[in-house]
Amino acid sequence: MKILMIEDNESVCSMVEMFFIKEGIQGEFVHDGKDGLQRYKDGEWDLLIIDWMLPSMDGVTICRRIREDNKSIPIIMLTAKDTESDQVLGLEMGADDYVTKPFSPLALMARIKAVARRSLQSGKEEETNVSHYLETQCFKISKETREVFLKNEPISNLTPKEFDLLYYFIEHPRQVFSREQLLERVWGYQFYGDERTVDVHIKRLRSKIGTPNQPFLHTVWGVGYKFDESVVEDEA
Numbered sequence: 001m002k003i004l005m006i007e008d009n010e011s012v013c014s015m016v017e018m019f020f021i022k023e024g025i026q027g028e029f030v031h032d033g034k035d036g037l038q039r040y041k042d043g044e045w046d047l048l049i050i051d052w053m054l055p056s057m058d059g060v061t062i063c064r065r066i067r068e069d070n071k072s073i074p075i076i077m078l079t080a081k082d083t084e085s086d087q088v089l090g091l092e093m094g095a096d097d098y099v100t101k102p103f104s105p106l107a108l109m110a111r112i113k114a115v116a117r118r119s120l121q122s123g124k125e126e127e128t129n130v131s132h133y134l135e136t137q138c139f140k141i142s143k144e145t146r147e148v149f150l151k152n153e154p155i156s157n158l159t160p161k162e163f164d165l166l167y168y169f170i171e172h173p174r175q176v177f178s179r180e181q182l183l184e185r186v187w188g189y190q191f192y193g194d195e196r197t198v199d200v201h202i203k204r205l206r207s208k209i210g211t212p213n214q215p216f217l218h219t220v221w222g223v224g225y226k227f228d229e230s231v232v233e234d235e236a
Helices: 012-024 033-042 059-069 084-094 104-126 160-171 179-188 194-211
Strands: 003-004 026-030 049-050 075-079 097-100 133-135 141-143 147-150 217-220 226-227
Touching: 003 012, 003 033, 012 026, 026 033, 026 179, 049 059, 049 160, 059 075, 075 104, 084 147, 097 104, 133 160, 141 160, 147 194, 160 179, 160 226, 179 194, 179 226, 194 217
Parallel strands: 003 026, 003 049, 049 075, 075 097
Antiparallel strands: 133 141, 141 147, 217 226
16 A cells, blocks of 8 residues: 655654554655645555645645545545534545544554545446445435435535445434444444544535435434434424
């Protein structure tokens, strides 16, 4: 695996580099935003790790520009910002996942492996050039083409992770999942204490596909979330 990491903290890069070497990962480290974007353009990469706060160009801008060129390359955002609005902005710009600083290198490696596995599996499915749709009363969704239709109208503004989460819910209608289960089964890594990423994605998905009386993604208080197409009179 070949990874480009754009991070201005050289101590963080040195720490991550040790784990890359241990895992047999070929890593390259750039400490400036504009230089990092140019290095991305000059090379071929399997995955990108981008810090939010960088000299000359911030990570969110880099992520947005990369997504204009490449919709599929996995991107993990590193950020010291932990408010929900910051997380939403990074995800909306196209990041597949984010890791909040300070972070455990083991947790970062787990997320790298999970994102890489999903990307590889997605590539294999696209190579078949065959679209298989899951259909429900309201939805039609294809993992191969990553198309979503809600009541026959296309939904084209989902981020990669929002799509993955919706697909998993549609695969398991009315089944209740905890945040920890969703992190493991959709994100692909075990719970490391950052369950807010699930809440952020649920909130964004509801705003894009649901209505107040038909949210599709329901909160089961004290347990987690479920997908249900039933109409409700009132839901907090």
